[in-house]
Amino acid sequence: MQVIQTISELRGVLDATRARGGTVGLVPTMGYLHDGHLSLVGRAVEECDVVTATIFVNPLQFAAGEDLDAYPRDLERDRALAERAGCDVLFTPSQTEMYPEPMRTEVTVASLSAHMEGAARPTHFAGVATVVAKLFAIAGPCRAYFGEKDFQQLAVVRRMASDLSFPVAVVGCPTVREADGLAMSSRNVYLTDDERAVAPVLHRALTAAAAAVEAGERSGAAVRAQMTATVAAEQRADLDYAEVVDAATLEPLDELRPGATVRLLVAARLGRPRLLDNVGVTVPE
Ligand code: AMP
Numbered sequence: 001m002q003v004i005q006t007i008s009e010l011r012g013v014l015d016a017t018r019a020r021g022g023t024v025g026l027v028p029t030m031g032y033l034h035d036g037h038l039s040l041v042g043r044a045v046e047e048c049d050v051v052t053a054t055i056f057v058n059p060l061q062f063a064a065g066e067d068l069d070a071y072p073r074d075l076e077r078d079r080a081l082a083e084r085a086g087c088d089v090l091f092t093p094s095q096t097e098m099y100p101e102p103m104r105t106e107v108t109v110a111s112l113s114a115h116m117e118g119a120a121r122p123t124h125f126a127g128v129a130t131v132v133a134k135l136f137a138i139a140g141p142c143r144a145y146f147g148e149k150d151f152q153q154l155a156v157v158r159r160m161a162s163d164l165s166f167p168v169a170v171v172g173c174p175t176v177r178e179a180d181g182l183a184m185s186s187r188n189v190y191l192t193d194d195e196r197a198v199a200p201v202l203h204r205a206l207t208a209a210a211a212a213v214e215a216g217e218r219s220g221a222a223v224r225a226q227m228t229a230t231v232a233a234e235q236r237a238d239l240d241y242a243e244v245v246d247a248a249t250l251e252p253l254d255e256l257r258p259g260a261t262v263r264l265l266v267a268a269r270l271g272r273p274r275l276l277d278n279v280g281v282t283v284p285e
Contacts (some may be wrong), residue, residue: 061127
């Protein structure tokens with residue numbers, strides 16, 4: 001595995017790959033890799049000739065007072081895990097390599113960025129869309145792998161790539177979970193033992209609500225209320241939102257129509273971290 005720190009060197013390697021007929025897979029991450037990240041790498045290895053994972057803790061997507069400085073980092077461990085997962089290239093640019101001057105350009109994706117995570121973190125998705133646009137411009141034509149774990153982010157990135165005609169196929173990959181249902185996340189290291197024991201409540205709330213939809217519940221408000229009540233039963237968890245949206249548009253739904261593809265999403269603060277999770281459900285005919 002090649003470790004590359006500069007944009008020009010990465011471009012050279014990926015251009016050369018395509019020049020000899022190879023395909024490129026891109027897996028953007030902020031590092032502190034876990035099995036969720038590695039599942040994206042695994043999928044890219046199956047589908048592409050040369051797989052590049054990127055590790056960059058992107059300051060643009062953190063607001064003042066968020067955990068930019070404290071965000072967990074362990075490059076040596078990440079390097080070993082990425083190599084074992086079959087990565088060919090690890091791109092680990094410095095902040096000055098990515099942003100040699102203060103950024104004057106910002107990519108925003110209207111409407112999809114407005115509610116849920118966008119309401120809780122108003123500048124977050126512009127930071128994400130901007131760095132992903134930059135990574136797409138650096139990588140060139142490729143398949144790029146993102147987790148459904150961050151479902152709204154996946155929608156924002158898909159729309160950004162399509163609106164701006166990037167020659168990139170955005171591939172969404174299923175959420176990887178711990179045995180008790182907790183979605184894997186680099187920020188789970190912030191949980192104390194007691195909080196960790198409570199954390200699967202998000203997934204429990206989602207699966208119970210999805211089961212209710214499958215059993216015939218058709219009211220968005222009732223599904224929201226059910227998820228809210230499940231999370232509220234855990235005193236330590238401070239629910240931020242429980243939403244029922246159209247999986248394609250992310251528009252909140254009042255009525256769940258037969259055949260509709262719906263996404264249930266929750267976010268809650270549990271001690272230090274905010275935990276996010278979501279599941280999909282198709283409303284039965
Ligand atoms: P991050 O390093 O948190 O920015 O995540 C990098 C990529 O990994 C994003 O596309 C995430 O959605 C994805 N990801 C994070 N956690 C998981 C997970 N548990 N399962 C699948 N993908 C994940």
